[in-house]
Amino acid sequence: MAATLSDGSGTPVVFIHGLWLHPSSWQPWEELFQANGYRAMAPGWPGVADSVEATRGDPDAVGDRGVEEVTAHYAEIISGLPAPPVLIGHSFGGMIAQKLLGTGVGIAAVGIDAAQFKGVLPLPLSSLKATLPVFRNPGNRHKAVSLTPDQFRYAFGNAVEREESDRLYEQWAIPAPGRPLFEAATANFSPHSPVAVDAGSPGRPPLLLVMGGKDHTVPEAISKSEFKHQNGPDVTTDLMEFADRGHSLTIDGGWHQVAAACMTWVGNHIPAMA
Incomplete structure (x- = not known):
């Protein structure tokens, strides 16, 4: 999916989606950040089409894409920006934002319910259940997988009413x-895992990790472990919790509360990096 940076002269912000959500789900966040002086864009992963419908219609285009390929895709996009951006990612997008930040790409990052990286050991049962649609078939390693409304409800929409979960599924869910x-x-059995992150290295730009207290897919045990890995000497690493929120916290009816808190954090840390 092609994406362009919004007009203006403010600090660029790149939004990175995770599995099962179309990048256009970031549109309210883009509009909020733009209204506050930032320049925003939300590029899709390789193979993701411009619309939800088109992506659903060609699932093979997004199949067999790994973390290294996706990270390189975003790094290439960012290399063409007029200034280093703030990186904001959700789920696997949050982990990719941390990978990029650890390699010197970006002036700050926010990882929202970020997927676990190499060295993060907790594996709660709810995470296993949320990802069972993929792991039940080893052949899914090289395929695109879609969630059913019930599976989306467990993995994303468990903290909202069923009606809202189903609406979010119809609006944003993709293979x-x-x-x-x-x-x-x-990852923890592979010496050269693609989900390795250069965590907590001295001089790393500021990082905020956001966790939802009711998240089934990335429970708070994972986010807290990531924080311990990232909270090294001579770096700024913060942890923020929304206790009553699930994995849909970036797209459901409470998205503005999360987005505003992230934007405030970014505003408090970007001047120090200028």
Whole structure:
């Protein structure tokens, strides 16, 4: 999916989606940040079409895409920006934002319910259940997998009413590649895992990790472990919790509360990096 940076002269912000959500789900966030002086864009993963419908209609285009390919895709896009951006990612997008930040790409990052990276050990049962649609078939490693409304309800919409969960599913859900989940599952047994992150290294730009207290897909145990890995000497790493929110916290009716808190954090840390 092609995406362009909004007009203006403010700090660029790049939004990175995760599995099963179309990048256009970031549109309210883009509009909020733009209204506050930032320049925003939300490029899709490789193979993601411009619309939800088109992506659903060609699932093979997004299949068999791994974390390294997706990270390189975003790094190439960012290299063409007029200034280094703030990176804001959700789920696997949050982990990719941390990978990019650790390599010197970006002036700050926000990882919202970020997928676990190499070295993060907690694996709660709810995470296993949320990702079972992929892991139940080893052949899904090289395929795109779609969620049913019930599966989306458990993995994303458990903290909202069923009616809202179903509406979010119809509005934003797309097929997603299975390979990133298999890469994450084997990360701690692989010396050169693609989900490795240069965590907590001295001089790393500021990082905010956001967790939803009711998240089934990325429970708070994972976010807290990521924070411990990222909270090294001579770096700024913050942890923010929304206790009553699930994995849909970036797109459901409470998105503005999360977005405003993230934007405030970014505003408090960007001047120090200028």
